[in-house]
Amino acid sequence: KNPEWQERDRLVLSNGHICPIWYATLARAGYFPVEELDTLRQINSRLQGHPHNHSLPGLENSSGPLGQGLSIAVGHALAARLDKAKHRVYCVMSDGEHDEGQTWEATMFAANHKLSNITSLIDRNNIQIDSFTEDVMPLEPFKEKLRSFKWHVIEIDGHNIRQVVDACNQAKAIYEKPTAIICHTIPGKGVGFMEFEFDWHGVAPNAEQAEAALKELREEREKISSSDL
Amino acid sequence: MIKIINPRAKLTDDLFSASIKKMGTRDGYGHALLELAREDPRIVALTADLPESTRVLAFKKEFPDRFFDTGVAEQNMVGIAAGLALEGKIPFAASFGVFSPALTWGQIRLSVCYNDANAKIVASHTGTTTGADGASHQATEDIAIMRCLPNMIVLVPCDYLDTKKATIAAAEYKGPVYLRFGRDKVAAITTEQTPFKIGRAEVFREGKDITLVACGIMVYEALKAAAELDKEGVSARVINNHTIKPLDKETILEAAKETGAFVTAEEHQIMGGMGSAVTEFLAAHHPIPVEMVGLKDTFGESGSPKELMEKYGLTSKNIVEAAQRVLKRK
Numbered sequence: 001k002n003p004e005w006q007e008r009d010r011l012v013l014s015n016g017h018i019c020p021i022w023y024a025t026l027a028r029a030g031y032f033p034v035e036e037l038d039t040l041r042q043i044n045s046r047l048q049g050h051p052h053n054h055s056l057p058g059l060e061n062s063s064g065p066l067g068q069g070l071s072i073a074v075g076h077a078l079a080a081r082l083d084k085a086k087h088r089v090y091c092v093m094s095d096g097e098h099d100e101g102q103t104w105e106a107t108m109f110a111a112n113h114k115l116s117n118i119t120s121l122i123d124r125n126n127i128q129i130d131s132f133t134e135d136v137m138p139l140e141p142f143k144e145k146l147r148s149f150k151w152h153v154i155e156i157d158g159h160n161i162r163q164v165v166d167a168c169n170q171a172k173a174i175y176e177k178p179t180a181i182i183c184h185t186i187p188g189k190g191v192g193f194m195e196f197e198f199d200w201h202g203v204a205p206n207a208e209q210a211e212a213a214l215k216e217l218r219e220e221r222e223k224i225s226s227s228d229l
Numbered sequence: 230m231i232k233i234i235n236p237r238a239k240l241t242d243d244l245f246s247a248s249i250k251k252m253g254t255r256d257g258y259g260h261a262l263l264e265l266a267r268e269d270p271r272i273v274a275l276t277a278d279l280p281e282s283t284r285v286l287a288f289k290k291e292f293p294d295r296f297f298d299t300g301v302a303e304q305n306m307v308g309i310a311a312g313l314a315l316e317g318k319i320p321f322a323a324s325f326g327v328f329s330p331a332l333t334w335g336q337i338r339l340s341v342c343y344n345d346a347n348a349k350i351v352a353s354h355t356g357t358t359t360g361a362d363g364a365s366h367q368a369t370e371d372i373a374i375m376r377c378l379p380n381m382i383v384l385v386p387c388d389y390l391d392t393k394k395a396t397i398a399a400a401e402y403k404g405p406v407y408l409r410f411g412r413d414k415v416a417a418i419t420t421e422q423t424p425f426k427i428g429r430a431e432v433f434r435e436g437k438d439i440t441l442v443a444c445g446i447m448v449y450e451a452l453k454a455a456a457e458l459d460k461e462g463v464s465a466r467v468i469n470n471h472t473i474k475p476l477d478k479e480t481i482l483e484a485a486k487e488t489g490a491f492v493t494a495e496e497h498q499i500m501g502g503m504g505s506a507v508t509e510f511l512a513a514h515h516p517i518p519v520e521m522v523g524l525k526d527t528f529g530e531s532g533s534p535k536e537l538m539e540k541y542g543l544t545s546k547n548i549v550e551a552a553q554r555v556l557k558r559k
Contacts, residue, residue, distance in 0.1 A: 075312015
């Protein structure tokens with residue numbers, strides 16, 4: 001009801017290109033009408049191709065060019081500390097943007113200031129636009145890198161929402177250190193012709209492909225709901 | 230010649246005396262920031278390993294919790310400033326101009342301007358008068374890359390007190406501001422009573438034959454040039470055009486109509502700087518002959534500020550010569 005609620009946790013989206021899923025989440029949560037999702041990337045739309053904070057309620061920051069989000073999150077976290085506020089700052093990041101020097105500048109700074117109110121969620125999907133991360137610019141040993149920068153690191157299955165929630169809760173118990181949650185994911189998970197194909201990183205499916213993909217996902221959901229839940 | 234000085238500008242009485250007091254523009258910034266911080270808890274200061282050079286050491290001592298040093302990481306400094314601003318703080322992020330905004334343009338564009346974050350980007354050590362460090366440390370392109378950014382205000386004050394007032398005005402203004410000043414101590418030409426308002430150019434000297442539009446340290450050079458031109462019977466108006474964006478169109482247009490010829494003067498590349506901002510406006514609204522004084526598509530080098538100003542054509546003498554040229558085109 002009030003996106004500007006002062007005590008809200010902050011979500012800084014650093015890898016802005018994943019915003020369609022953010023928009024969809026905000027719309028389903030009631031921030032704006034679901035029908036508006038159809039205007040994505042069109043002229044006069046509030047749903048910009050990469051997010052603009054003043055266009056839509058619920059967006060903390062604008063993003064797109066990679067590597068800038070964690071610094072902004074650090075600013076939010078320092079402000080919270082100055083204000084003795086209890087809310088937390090979550091920064092959603094890609095693995096590829098760890099190629100950017102600024103990401104590591106902010107990683108160093110957050111540890112130096114013991115910003116335990118920051119949790120980063122890194123989508124470790126192993127792909128970037130050109131190819132697999134380990135072919136373009138290897139990040140491994142990724143966990144060790146983050147640990148050597150004095151972050152607390154948790155590794156999870158990024159497709160399992162229970163693990164995501166658990167890891168975020170675990171991070172709240174870590175004092176004196178920011179926490180990075182490396183979310184291991186499979187790009188295109190659940191869609192046979194998309195899984196592990198980095199070519200899909202920057203491409204939207206056409207109507208036919210979308211229908212085929214959704215069909216697979218719906219079938220998968222039915223399987224899960226009949227067995228697991 | 231003193232009586233031609235606009236009385237409303239309230240400039241110092243010893244304007245052309247050899248003993249005119251010299252003070253650092255960067256000290257004006259440091260002093261203003263400290264005063265602001267004492268009044269307003271939202272003021273925070275950032276620097277990238279340069280607290281002494283950017284004159285925020287006293288701030289650091291008095292407000293250690295509100296002072297952040299990012300180390301040699303200017304891009305991170307600007308991003309953090311944006312985040313702090315989005316939470317309602319008023320961050321001032323300062324470094325040498327060649328580090329920020331030169332290395333931080335993308336961060337200023339996205340994290341500050343596109344977010345419309347109330348962050349202040351501050352550059353000391355701009356212009357060739359940075360001196361002995363050489364061209365690598367002399368920012369002479371920064372005005373061009375800052376004034377093209379949507380939402381950005383660009384301020385280039387002319388002396389210690391002007392910088393102090395510009396800093397206070399930047400804090401009071403809600404939105405991104407770029408504040409530019411230098412390293413060297415420069416003549417203190419304004420007084421406490423000299424007006425300073427964002428978006429209002431100050432007429433420092435009345436004149437009817439030509440207008441000298443200057444910013445930063447070139448304002449004093451323009452005043453000296455006007456005094457020289459006076460001896461030749463040329464009556465020169467001098468404008469301290471401290472706000473390059475948004476341009477004070479009214480004052481510029483009035484001067485263009487009344488004097489019919491302009492010389493612009495800045496310690497910056499001619500391309501894209503203050504003079505460009507003025508001529509872009511004049512070309513569309515009141516085309517008149519203009520000569521531009523500034524760096525002519527060249528880097529500086531090591532030397533004393535005085536030597537560099539002479540070698541690179543940034544003195545009152547160069548403004549006089551430009552005035553003589555433009556008057557012939559009138």
